[in-house]
Amino acid sequence: MSVKQHRNFLPCAVVVVLICLASMMTLRKVHAAADGSITGTVKLDGTAPHMRGIDMSKDPWCVKQHVGSPAHLELVVVGQNDGLENVVLYISEGLSAGETNEKSSAVPVFDQKNCMYTPHVLAMDVGEQYKVITSDQTTHNIHPEPNPLLGNIPWNRSQPPGAPPIIQSWKVEEVAIPVKCNIHPWMHGWFVVVKGPYATTDDSGNYTIHNVPPGSYTVTAWQETYGKQTQKVSVSAGAAAKADFTFKASAAHVM
Amino acid sequence: MNSKWLLATLLLGFLVLPVSLMAQITEYQQEQWLHTPAVTSHIGNITGNANSDRVKSDYRRYCVGCHGELGDGNGENAIWFETPLFPKPRDFQLAVFKCRSTPTGTLPTDQDLFDTIARGLDRSNMPPWNTFTKQQRADLVAWIKHYSPRWQTEKAGTPITIPPEPEVTPERVKAGQEVFARVQCWKCHGVTGKANGPSASTLTDDLGRPTLPFDFSSGARPMCGSTDRDIYRIFMTGLDGTPMPSFSDNIKPDEAWDLVFFLRTLQPHNEYNKKEREIAKQLNLKPLNAMKLSQ
Numbered sequence: 001m002s003v004k005q006h007r008n009f010l011p012c013a014v015v016v017v018l019i020c021l022a023s024m025m026t027l028r029k030v031h032a033a034a035d036g037s038i039t040g041t042v043k044l045d046g047t048a049p050h051m052r053g054i055d056m057s058k059d060p061w062c063v064k065q066h067v068g069s070p071a072h073l074e075l076v077v078v079g080q081n082d083g084l085e086n087v088v089l090y091i092s093e094g095l096s097a098g099e100t101n102e103k104s105s106a107v108p109v110f111d112q113k114n115c116m117y118t119p120h121v122l123a124m125d126v127g128e129q130y131k132v133i134t135s136d137q138t139t140h141n142i143h144p145e146p147n148p149l150l151g152n153i154p155w156n157r158s159q160p161p162g163a164p165p166i167i168q169s170w171k172v173e174e175v176a177i178p179v180k181c182n183i184h185p186w187m188h189g190w191f192v193v194v195k196g197p198y199a200t201t202d203d204s205g206n207y208t209i210h211n212v213p214p215g216s217y218t219v220t221a222w223q224e225t226y227g228k229q230t231q232k233v234s235v236s237a238g239a240a241a242k243a244d245f246t247f248k249a250s251a252a253h254v255m
Numbered sequence: 256m257n258s259k260w261l262l263a264t265l266l267l268g269f270l271v272l273p274v275s276l277m278a279q280i281t282e283y284q285q286e287q288w289l290h291t292p293a294v295t296s297h298i299g300n301i302t303g304n305a306n307s308d309r310v311k312s313d314y315r316r317y318c319v320g321c322h323g324e325l326g327d328g329n330g331e332n333a334i335w336f337e338t339p340l341f342p343k344p345r346d347f348q349l350a351v352f353k354c355r356s357t358p359t360g361t362l363p364t365d366q367d368l369f370d371t372i373a374r375g376l377d378r379s380n381m382p383p384w385n386t387f388t389k390q391q392r393a394d395l396v397a398w399i400k401h402y403s404p405r406w407q408t409e410k411a412g413t414p415i416t417i418p419p420e421p422e423v424t425p426e427r428v429k430a431g432q433e434v435f436a437r438v439q440c441w442k443c444h445g446v447t448g449k450a451n452g453p454s455a456s457t458l459t460d461d462l463g464r465p466t467l468p469f470d471f472s473s474g475a476r477p478m479c480g481s482t483d484r485d486i487y488r489i490f491m492t493g494l495d496g497t498p499m500p501s502f503s504d505n506i507k508p509d510e511a512w513d514l515v516f517f518l519r520t521l522q523p524h525n526e527y528n529k530k531e532r533e534i535a536k537q538l539n540l541k542p543l544n545a546m547k548l549s550q
Contacts, residue, residue, distance in 0.1 A: 058453045058454055058457065059442075059453060059454075138439070139438060139439035139442060141498070141500035142500075143498070143500065145461055148349050148350065148351060148405060149280065149348065149349065149403075149404065149405075153351075153360045153361070153405075153409075154351060154360065154461065154495065154496075155359040155360030155493075155495070155501075156359050156360075156493050156495060156497075156498070156499070156500040156501060157359060157493070157500050157501050157504055158438060158493075158500040158501065158502045158504070158505060159504070159505070160437060160438045160439060160505050163504060163505050164504065166504065182443075182454070182458055182459070182498030182500075183439075183442045183443065183454045183498075184454070185454070185457040185458075185459070
């Protein structure tokens with residue numbers, strides 16, 4: 001068994017390494033000075049699936065925060081004009097390795113507010129520091145569960161009321177890392193760790209990825225229920241390239 | 256229609272292949288790791304060797320049934336483990352361990368793994384392997400490292416510092432109860448430590464399987480050791496892979512000792528908690544009022 005796998009593995013590894021090398025060599029050097037952007041709208045085609053209401057009765061404090069405005073699951077959040085919220089857009093191909101983009105100085109913040117995650121999906125760059133804060137008067141534990149075999153290591157920290165922020169970063173790209181609170185089992189969010197610039201859609205499904213060097217790219221849109229879609233775009237210096245996405249509301253996805 | 260499906264299958268195959276290449280560990284890779292310097296262990300003056308004559312046969316004889324040929328916790332007996340009563344065998348490939356002296360999200364020290372083998376894990380199918388010699392255990396610690404790529408790239412975390420244990424006083428026991436209330440241990444463990452907190456029934460581990468909080472009143476041994484220092488370590492490092500988080504960001508070292516003393520009052524009489532139980536009796540210490548706390 002082991003000898004056989006041995007023989008199969010070597011050529012595979014060689015091929016993979018060659019492909020990696022080849023793709024690295026073909027990537028162009030780009031300059032951050034005249035960056036463009038990628039912008040567009042992500043929509044849902046069809047009827048949005050029903051999002052079940054959340055029973056927070058395990059924690060009366062949480063119940064109190066939602067009197068009159070019950071919380072719902074956020075697997076598919078549709079806003080104005082069928083715009084899909086919480087979709088992460090990032091460049092999955094075309095960015096040269098080692099190229100550092102001009103990053104915005106804003107630190108991504110993940111807030112535990114009214115026993116829900118705000119935002120529900122938090123995108124970030126590999127190695128970028130992000131902050132987990134709590135606005136709640138009840139204890140949460142923040143428990144991201146990446147796959148340690150890909151390089152990001154799971155951890156689990158408690159954050160009682162008034163606790164200082166937790167500042168962390170992730171080592172490698174991973175789309176996406178589930179985040180949960182064990183004390184409040186309905187709390188479920190995502191960390192989306194990508195390489196290079198990214199954007200998350202607003203409540204109208206609009207997004208803009210800033211600081212994109214001129215070049216040809218594959219843009220990927222990731223939505224937690226519907227998965228990924230890709231599109232090719234060309235970005236020229238100082239201009240905004242357009243990429244709209246439409247996810248189909250299929251019956252198979254209705255929760 | 257047929258060709259469409261074929262195409263879809265092929266496409267799916269191409270999509271899945273790179274992912275599985277990244278995430279799946281082969282026997283061949285493990286064979287390579289077995290001969291790397293990272294796959295050794297150092298416990299005191301004992302050096303564990305994963306290439307010793309004995310360790311492979313020890314693993315095959317005593318461990319493989321549950322932890323599996325590839326160390327992934329899928330041994331032939333693993334399917335009989337019924338959670339929440341019995342957690343699944345540890346997956347050495349993921350190398351996420353409960354009993355550590357190191358912060359959450361880090362690899363345990365050799366000593367941690369060595370101690371776990373000898374101690375066993377109470378309320379699980381992992382018995383104490385205290386019949387092994389120290390050398391056998393040290394070799395097994397080295398051996399299980401060859402199952403995961405993490406030992407090749409990561410170092411064990413730095414153990415947390417535990418200050419010397421202070422004297423138990425009534426003030427400290429009371430202060431401990433305040434910590435218990437403030438960080439809301441009772442959400443899972445319950446105000447009397449009977450594992451009946453409001454969130455207790457919904458807990459799941461990292462595999463998504465149901466799991467239970469520790470019941471202090473049961474008289475059972477805590478999973479990662481019974482001494483005061485063990486209990487201190489459990490809540491300050493967290494039990495990775497389970498819902499039990501690390502509280503080290505929010506409990507100061509001195510307060511942590513207070514909490515240890517308070518937790519002792521929740522246990523039935525044992526060899527460690529005579530003083531604490533007496534103090535609780537003198538103070539007429541009442542359990543927290545959960546209804547009031549959750550307002």
